[in-house]
Amino acid sequence: MTQPVLRIENLESYYGPIMAIRGVSLEVHEGQIVTVLGANGAGKTTLMKTISGVMDPEKGTVRLNGEEIQGLEPDAVVRKGVVHVPEGREIFPLLSVEDNLKMGAYTRPDREGIASDIDMVYSYFPILKERYKQDAGTLSGGQQQMLAIGRGLMARPKIMLFDEPSLGLSPLLVKEIFAIIRRLNRDQKVTMLLVEQNARIALDAAHYGYVLELGRIVMEGDAAKLAASRDIQEFYLGVR
Numbered sequence: 001m002t003q004p005v006l007r008i009e010n011l012e013s014y015y016g017p018i019m020a021i022r023g024v025s026l027e028v029h030e031g032q033i034v035t036v037l038g039a040n041g042a043g044k045t046t047l048m049k050t051i052s053g054v055m056d057p058e059k060g061t062v063r064l065n066g067e068e069i070q071g072l073e074p075d076a077v078v079r080k081g082v083v084h085v086p087e088g089r090e091i092f093p094l095l096s097v098e099d100n101l102k103m104g105a106y107t108r109p110d111r112e113g114i115a116s117d118i119d120m121v122y123s124y125f126p127i128l129k130e131r132y133k134q135d136a137g138t139l140s141g142g143q144q145q146m147l148a149i150g151r152g153l154m155a156r157p158k159i160m161l162f163d164e165p166s167l168g169l170s171p172l173l174v175k176e177i178f179a180i181i182r183r184l185n186r187d188q189k190v191t192m193l194l195v196e197q198n199a200r201i202a203l204d205a206a207h208y209g210y211v212l213e214l215g216r217i218v219m220e221g222d223a224a225k226l227a228a229s230r231d232i233q234e235f236y237l238g239v240r
């Protein structure tokens, strides 16, 4: 197999004395959607923060196309092409929708493609086009999530990290957001790592999945195989 876009090996992260990530290894290959499933407190957010440079790991490596990036500052990680769409959106509330999108392109050396990428984002999220002048803080939760994804795309990332995109959204909006995530993966060839509590929707979208429990990977496999596994059905899909 080709070299993965993202390869994590034996990662350990701590909050003071508390070991939250306990030797995690995983891979994401080009063009894949890979999901990390886990209950509350499993370590999903900590894993994402460690990849994006918000937290430094105590041990282990994070490689992007073979190059070690663990321990870099978050800004440097973004410049390498790893873009994190955070839980809680974190858009710039006082900037317009369009200015938020432009901010997403700040790391790009090529200025020419920016206008056409804004159009590309609007084609996936027509509501953002309708509201392009509006302060982002006045958007609904779902629209802010769309803007956060759109802003991430503007960086032309090598990999996009999604932290619980379903969180706080209605079931209908969750469906809509995931349909767009799948289209972006298929049409724009965006490689994605997605952490989710909503196992059903995540396994539906993903090619491959890992299950995180108490900071450790306890299971992995093709998404369809995981969805068919008894343990996953019982513990994560609520099937008896």
Ligand code: ATP
Binding pocket: 015, 018, 020, 038, 039, 040, 041, 042, 043, 044, 045, 046, 047, 197
């Ligand atoms: P959630 O879905 O609730 O966000 P999660 O899977 O993302 O859960 P993390 O937030 O990564 O889990 O937390 C992993 C472990 O680290 C948990 O045991 C949690 O209590 C602990 N933890 C998280 N943040 C801190 C912190 N700031 N200080 C100390 N311990 C923390």
